[in-house]
Amino acid sequence: MSAPMTPPRTLAEAALAEAFDAALPGLPGGPDARKLRETSFSKFYDAGLPHRRIEAWHYTDLRALMRTAAPLAEAPSADSLAALREKLAASAPGCRLVVVDGVFVAQLSDPAPEGVVIQSLASVLAAGRPDLIALLAAQEFGGADTIVSLNAALMQDGVVIEVAPGAVVAEPIRIIYASTACEPRASYARSALIVGAGASMRLIEEDFGAQAAQTNRCLIVSVGDEAACDHIVSMTGMGRSSLRIESMIVRLGARVKFKSFGLIGDGGVVRRQIFMRFDGADSEGTLSGVSLLRGREHADTTLLVEHAGTGCAGRETFKYVLDEEAVGVFQGKITVEKEAQKTDGRMMSKALLLSDGVAMNNKPELEIFADDVACGHGATCGGLDENQLFYLQTRGLPFAEAEALLLEAFAADLVDELLDEATGAELREKIVCWLSARGAAPAAGDAP
């Protein structure tokens, strides 16, 4: 074999290498963490930014989309944190954990509820508990993605939440992401959620105000046997020229109930990728999301769902509302291993196209090695139903109002179906807010 060819480096790749070398001495963690960072960065750098010839990134060509790498965000100043404290005062209920520009800020955060231990990623890396480090490294599943590797290399901080076995956490735990950067900056947070056997809890992740121009976030979730875990992430704080990559790596034990819902409400380029693996038997995993896009926004949701345990039910439902010149991407791959008999997998994507300028790319994929399974997928793409619009108009609703009502119904019915009343109401409000701004905002958007 000839010597491996070194691909020419893009400006962004070169800048990332430089940023990594400069940041490495200051990034948290001991020698083990440093080794993880170095191997992770090489993994990323050898492959380079993912591009259209990498199958999982075909529709979101980062090499083309990411022209520059913004410098790493600096630690927030005391003044900006004080200002943030004021603004946060009226935030929603639950145990609040605040992450500013990728860094967990204890003094803005609430104490952990009973049965829960909360630490910053930095302190976990420093303490070096092998089980936590192994979990955070996520080498076996999901870790093959080079963008997840880049996150491991540069992870600045994050939160590590451990829920004790059997604990019932009534109030939601709410991670709030904020940014104080005025210039375009990059932030890399990596967090973990470990739900002990038989425990039940709800994690909400949400944006507070504008986010850093380039964010690469990773959440690693491990749900123990018989536990119940709901996860809600709402991404609404991105500017039109921003780039956001959100990875979630989930492993489920046996007889687990896991639900995750994501709202993408804006952003220049957004990529949400979920790697979910059913390790145990008889679990239920539900992944869902709504993307609301206008201007030249681009949102990609890519799933890899692996069934290794028997008798598990996987439900994946993703909806898109695309207006103006927006681009939606849905890629879902379900694999069923030989042992995973009686798997019940159903995947669906539904896109509402509101203008001729939009594009929706759908790529479902099934890879089944077991013989006794029921798996299926479907996709719909189209405009609003003319008959429904007419029906509403004959009842007196002007066209725009009829359209708004149907749009809200399309976008929000997953919210009603999957979430508890309080969280559902929060998200419905965000959806209504997006819809009411429709047409009001200028259509332009810069590419990142």
Next chain:
Amino acid sequence: MLEIKNLTVSIDGRPILDDLNLTVRDGEVAAIMGPNGTGKSTLSYVIAGRKDYTVEAGEILLDGVDLLGLEPDVRAARGVFLAFQYPLEIPGVATMTFLKAALNAQRKQRGEEELSTPELMKRVKAGAEKLEIKPDMLKRALNVGFSGGEKKRMDILQMALLEPTLAILDETDSGLDIDALRVVAAGVNALRSPKRSFLIITHYQRLLDYIVPDTVHVMAKGRIAKTGGADLALELEKSGYRDYVADAA
């Protein structure tokens, strides 16, 4: 008063209504009967303002105003109501939310004040009770998972709440059981008033036993072929439409 003059309508170049003339006076209950595919639903859609049809000629006057240039919602605010042959399911829209939006949209267009939620609830509850609509149906998404008969009742409830001046009922009786037919007919009869006209499209004489019409029109081949009193319906029941479809166009 509804006056339809020389109405010719086609769809994709194919004529469906052919120089149709029809008048329904204030307070009049007019029934339209006629063979399948003759254009009855088309007529009701065109009056309500559906866009898929091409109006080649004619006018539709409601109280002297031509409806043809108006949007469906404007027609609704002017008093047109259509109970659909097949009411639509609207997933994700709670029935109560929809009723409130519809009522207030019409009030707004007429320059009236919006109804308060308690006042609306009161009206809806009273209307629902009369039509024997179970309260839990009002909490569900509009018409989703409703039985055929339940959907028809929901349409009549909307009619009662919206208080139209021209109510068109397109085969509201189809799919109703005997008891539901009585309930719906009572609902319609309660709304009969000197100010309100009804256009009732049906295939069955039985509905007209409960809602006794002032006039009965036979529609065939896209036009009104014969007009008579309530006894015309009884006659049709015996003879069928033979005489109306047989003759050359």
